[in-house]
Amino acid sequence: MFQTYQYPEFDYQQSEEQSAGQVARHPVVVIGAGPIGLTAALDFAQRGIPTVVLDDNNTVSIGSRAVCYAKRPLEIWDRLGCADRMIEKGVEWQIGKVFFKDDLAYTFDLLPEDGHKVPAFINLQQYYLEEYMIDACKTSNLIDLRWKHKLINLTQEGDVVTLTVETPDGVFQMEADWVLACDGANSDTRKMVGAGFSGQFFQDRFLIADIIMKANFPTERWFWFDPPFHRGQSALLHKQCDDVWRLDFQLGWESDPEEEKKPEKIIPRVKAMLGDDVEFELEWASVYQFACRRIDKFRYGRVLFAGDAAHQVSPFGARGANTGVQDIDNLAWKLKLVMDGDAPESLIDSYHEERAFAADDNLLNSTRSTDFITPKNEASRRFRDAVLDLAEVTEFAKPLVNSGRLSAPTPYQDSSLNTADESSFGCKVAPGTCCTDAPVEVKGKDGWFLNQIGEGFTLLVFGDEDASDISVGNVSARVLRVGDDIEDASGTLAERYDGQPGTVYLIRPDQHVAARWRYFNDNKVEAALKTAIGGA
Amino acid sequence: MYLNLNRNLADPDGFYEYLVNSQRHMNNEEANRMNARLVLILCNQVGDMDTLKAAIDMASDPKKAM
8 A cells, every 4th residue: 555655754853841851831832733733833933933833643644634625725825835836736626527326417617717826626635735834844943843742631820831742752841822732633632621522423434445546537526426336325536646546435334444444345346436447556545434523612721723623524525624724824813913912812712703603614514415415314315316316407406416515715704803894895805705816916027916915914905095004003904005016907806806996905914804995094994903903 | 474375276186186196106215206306396496495494394393383
């Protein structure tokens, strides 16, 4: 197994604090060097926060767990300077086909809109993704990656978190102002703070098999309900890079996970699916079951939760890692402002407010997909089959087919950080929504709008309206004028933001809209900025 | 309410005969599958979510919904 990928091994190094036997205090310690923990380290470092990352292992993800990465996380990684390699290595796709029994029931096309820097979706093995982020972390002197460091206990008193950590050299203690737990669905940190983690558990099992084959299947997502090669269950075929293909077989609750993992059991399933004459090799296989659960509070004092440690979804729709990356996008700038004393500590509570709202949206979508794929009783199965029967011959049933609703960012429409519109706008980027990209020109060169925002707060101004930078304490919103700082030659930006002359957007450091107006008024911008940093 | 629970079928006996005859040759499973398709087709015809919810609630417990 693993013929296409050489697993890197990262050296364990004893930290100075452990060898000196002196307890050191750190601004933030991240638990877990998976996709979410690494994204956190990169975002914290980019905002100037020295970050220690602890991981109990010393390599990247064993086997490709997450596969599909959506546009918004790619934009976040682009802001952090590590998306290029992912996009270059990854497989872009936009067509999905759904088969029912012997027939094609439904085809969808993601139809990515032109004029965005990053693609709608890429498929990439999780180990590549992690490797690229680790390489990026190594270029930052603010990031301290510590392998073979296992968190074994955690206590909080006042504003100090004390961590007890085990390494090959024994047990030592460290202190942190903040701890971010990105240690996955089985998070030990979550247990250490006694957090609740509840939701729905599904009685079904799935086999994932990554195979290497040089077959000419198109780069499309193929999903089968009740196919002739796997009666009564569902199956999935999706391409990754290096001629690796992800196969997914629904097995049912009665199946034996240990038995199903054996190659002699898997190979006949794959042959039945692809045909006897297709040559392939098995790269990696795993049997999983899933739950849709969420932590009760994303914040426990000075301990914060992100990614699967905070919310676990079924894999249909690629909503796991993609959501977790957006947790970090939301948290990093808030933590920086609070650490610097530029925003009240209560700003951190808006992390729970906004990301729990997003998690609930993801859980809802994921649960609905799962209910379609794994019907709870015979009546549900009949409705499901009726939808698939009708989707072949009618338009109306097509949108009812649910083989996974693909990850899209959840607008924080009711967030306490938003300032409500007072005028009407003919576009989708309402307060609480993440900004849409557009091609722009910067100093005579082609560029992208999202690359012009994201450090601090931005005041996007259309037209000649008088406008100036606005500050609340040490927090400033910097004017970015269309027609001066950036050029919108194609008119795409104006179209996507309904940018009539005079229009002003207040944009947060995570590229989300906080407020917008049809004119510039310094008092209103100041009030909105104050609201967006938690009412300093 | 949105649900029309008054008499709306011009030919009740003719309608009922057509419905039952359509399933006369079917076994239970085939008829159940057809019913599922019929529900979906009619729901799409109605379209309005409030009306559909009222109908679903009515069907799941006729006495309670009244």
